[in-house]
Amino acid sequence: MTDRRPAREWDADLYDALSTPLTARGIALLDRVSFRPSDRVLDAGCGTGRVSAALLERLPAGEVIALDGSAAMVDRARALVGDDPRVTLVRADLGEPLPLASPVDAVVSTSTLHWVPEHPRLFRNLAAVIRPGGSLHVDCGGEGNIGEVVEILGDLGESHPWFFSGVAETETALADAGFRDVRVWLSDDPVAVAPDRLEDYLATVVLGTHLAERSADAGRKLVRRVASRMTVPRFDYVRLNIDARRASATAS
Numbered sequence: 001m002t003d004r005r006p007a008r009e010w011d012a013d014l015y016d017a018l019s020t021p022l023t024a025r026g027i028a029l030l031d032r033v034s035f036r037p038s039d040r041v042l043d044a045g046c047g048t049g050r051v052s053a054a055l056l057e058r059l060p061a062g063e064v065i066a067l068d069g070s071a072a073m074v075d076r077a078r079a080l081v082g083d084d085p086r087v088t089l090v091r092a093d094l095g096e097p098l099p100l101a102s103p104v105d106a107v108v109s110t111s112t113l114h115w116v117p118e119h120p121r122l123f124r125n126l127a128a129v130i131r132p133g134g135s136l137h138v139d140c141g142g143e144g145n146i147g148e149v150v151e152i153l154g155d156l157g158e159s160h161p162w163f164f165s166g167v168a169e170t171e172t173a174l175a176d177a178g179f180r181d182v183r184v185w186l187s188d189d190p191v192a193v194a195p196d197r198l199e200d201y202l203a204t205v206v207l208g209t210h211l212a213e214r215s216a217d218a219g220r221k222l223v224r225r226v227a228s229r230m231t232v233p234r235f236d237y238v239r240l241n242i243d244a245r246r247a248s249a250t251a252s
């Protein structure tokens with residue numbers, strides 16, 4: 001189950017080395033959006049900035065606000081895209097009202113929103129920074145995501161921090177936050193990991209919150225126990241996909 005946790009730190013270097021499949025998924029999301037060259041776009045949970053960099057290629061006269069809750073991620077994104085005058089880097093928690101100077105034409109978010117509890121509140125925070133008629137495009141973990149890992153954690157008596165939402169509750173939360181033309185769907189996107197990278201992947205991409213809450217030794221033990229119980233080194237990702245448009249008046 002979920003509870004309210006603030007954004008935490010990530011190992012940005014290791015994440016960058018392991019995140020190629022997630023970047024590919026983020027670029028696939030960008031490919032389904034028709035940006036105008038001058039759009040101002042928020043990358044909500046930009047991580048190391050690889051999807052922000054691909055976004056910049058689509059916005060020759062536009063702007064990217066690359067926002068993340070982890071200082072290490074923001075620093076790493078700054079190293080990648082910070083020299084570009086079209087980029088503003090922001091460290092902020094998506095669970096709180098967002099400190100943007102002016103509204104954006106669109107928000108994109110990849111592999112992030114399942115880390116943020118209370119989606120109704122999160123969607124209100126996003127709606128508040130999108131101009132009327134602007135759009136929201138999301139890929140994140142959805143109902144049934146990494147089911148084997150969730151089951152293993154349950155068997156080990158561990159809770160988890162993820163908010164793996166279903167279609168109907170997401171549609172309701174988006175409508176309540178003032179979004180219209182809402183399209184929400186789940187899709188399977190399994191990712192195989194090299195066996196010798198499985199523990200690193202678990203520690204960095206999957207179990208970071210669990211590790212942040214225990215000693216390094218206890219964290220390593222948990223990672224090993226989860227890895228040893230997985231049937232194959234593969235994550236059966238189920239993605240929650242969202243396209244929506246902000247109505248002319250934001251719901252309060």
Ligand SMILES: C[S@@+](CC[C@H](N)C(=O)[O-])C[C@H]1O[C@@H](n2cnc3c(N)ncnc32)[C@H](O)[C@@H]1O
Nearest residue numbers: 007045046047068069070093094110111112115
């Ligand atoms: C799996 S990474 C995805 C990064 C990038 N979008 C990508 O596709 O590679 C998840 C990111 O979400 C950020 N994040 C998680 N919870 C957050 C929150 N409450 N506020 C802001 N960022 C958050 C993390 O710091 C991390 O950079």
